[in-house]
Amino acid sequence: MITFEGAAKLYPDGTVAVDHLDMTVETGQTTVFVGPSGSGKTTSLRMINRMVEPTGGAVLIDGEDVRQRDPAVLRRSIGYVIQQAGLFPHRTVRDNIATVPLLLGWRRARARARAEELMELVGLEPSQARRYPHQLSGGQQQRVGVARALAADPPILLMDEPFSAVDPVVRASLQDELLRLQRELHKTIVFVTHDIDEAVRLGDRIAVFRPGGTLAQYDSPERLLAEPSDSFVESFVGYDRGVRRLSFFPASGLSPRQDVVFDEGTSAGAAADALGGEPWALVVTGDRMPLGWASATRLAGADTPLGALELVPYGHTFAVDTDSLRAALDAAVLSPAGRAVGVDADGRVVGVVSQDDLGTALWSVTE
Ligand SMILES: Nc1ncnc2c1ncn2[C@@H]1O[C@H](COP(=O)(O)OP(=O)(O)OP(=O)(O)O)[C@@H](O)[C@H]1O
Numbered sequence: 001m002i003t004f005e006g007a008a009k010l011y012p013d014g015t016v017a018v019d020h021l022d023m024t025v026e027t028g029q030t031t032v033f034v035g036p037s038g039s040g041k042t043t044s045l046r047m048i049n050r051m052v053e054p055t056g057g058a059v060l061i062d063g064e065d066v067r068q069r070d071p072a073v074l075r076r077s078i079g080y081v082i083q084q085a086g087l088f089p090h091r092t093v094r095d096n097i098a099t100v101p102l103l104l105g106w107r108r109a110r111a112r113a114r115a116e117e118l119m120e121l122v123g124l125e126p127s128q129a130r131r132y133p134h135q136l137s138g139g140q141q142q143r144v145g146v147a148r149a150l151a152a153d154p155p156i157l158l159m160d161e162p163f164s165a166v167d168p169v170v171r172a173s174l175q176d177e178l179l180r181l182q183r184e185l186h187k188t189i190v191f192v193t194h195d196i197d198e199a200v201r202l203g204d205r206i207a208v209f210r211p212g213g214t215l216a217q218y219d220s221p222e223r224l225l226a227e228p229s230d231s232f233v234e235s236f237v238g239y240d241r242g243v244r245r246l247s248f249f250p251a252s253g254l255s256p257r258q259d260v261v262f263d264e265g266t267s268a269g270a271a272a273d274a275l276g277g278e279p280w281a282l283v284v285t286g287d288r289m290p291l292g293w294a295s296a297t298r299l300a301g302a303d304t305p306l307g308a309l310e311l312v313p314y315g316h317t318f319a320v321d322t323d324s325l326r327a328a329l330d331a332a333v334l335s336p337a338g339r340a341v342g343v344d345a346d347g348r349v350v351g352v353v354s355q356d357d358l359g360t361a362l363w364s365v366t367e
């Protein structure tokens, strides 16, 4: 457990970087610091490993003031990852990762073996061990940075905008990796970001910092999105927080319709009759894989099987058992038919959900 007790940082030029911070970071959880530029996130983070000394109050780790600890020893027990990875340019990937174990006096062979184990853990190829940082992509460098921070198996990991410099696709995969690692390792992670989506995705708890270095709200992601404490937090989490919040509700609560789903062998006329007033039929194969949408206006009176018609693409599907309402809504909004196709784990169609059905479901869960 990391405790900030009235922690403050006043720089000699009069800047109040952090103003009387009181908060507790729980052991084994991911706590995310978000907030606008200059709101004291990095300063607060660095108070934990004594890269910044508070000018007021204290920071405690498991009840002990960090000032009681030798800074060098303390830092070796706390992993630290920054933007652009901060790797040593003239050391190979393997030696970068082995840095702290070597400082701790491990034998070279053991440190290298540990480095190789960590490369696998963070998804790097063994063949990259002898490369230098400039021979890696930005995303790979970040992975090396994470591996290096984990090398001595520290209980605490501090991460300051570690994924900010990579493109959105790589960033999403790094986030996935971190979530997977954390399920395995249960570190106490403090993660700084500007990105509220990243915060909601990674955080067990989120601390929103306000300009002037004070805490505006400290809550679970669900509560932060449901009940921002004031207009500053509300604008920071974004006015689309309603949609974001839907990622916490499972799509399994929906009842997808099956009466608008037809086998490709069905005749168009029969489908038109069965549709009643419904505007779209979803056409599927014999084993219920989706093929596309047929508009009701094109079906009436036709004899051809549905599979012979030119169909409108069904768009992307959502997994009924595992996806969230946000995924279902996204699929419906992007679908040319305004309807989302729900599938099972094998990609077979379970049923169809219209935007209206979704609207009703959203009301009931977010009330
Ligand atoms: N060494 C320093 N001397 C004077 N002021 C400083 C120093 N380091 C940081 N500051 C100021 O302290 C405030 C908080 O800085 P900090 O780096 O903690 O913000 P941040 O929330 O991490 O911002 P960003 O999102 O831009 O990284 C800023 O106003 C910054 O200019």
Ligand SMILES: [Mg+2]
Residues within 6 Å of the ligand: 041, 042, 043, 160, 192
């Ligand atoms: Mg910062």
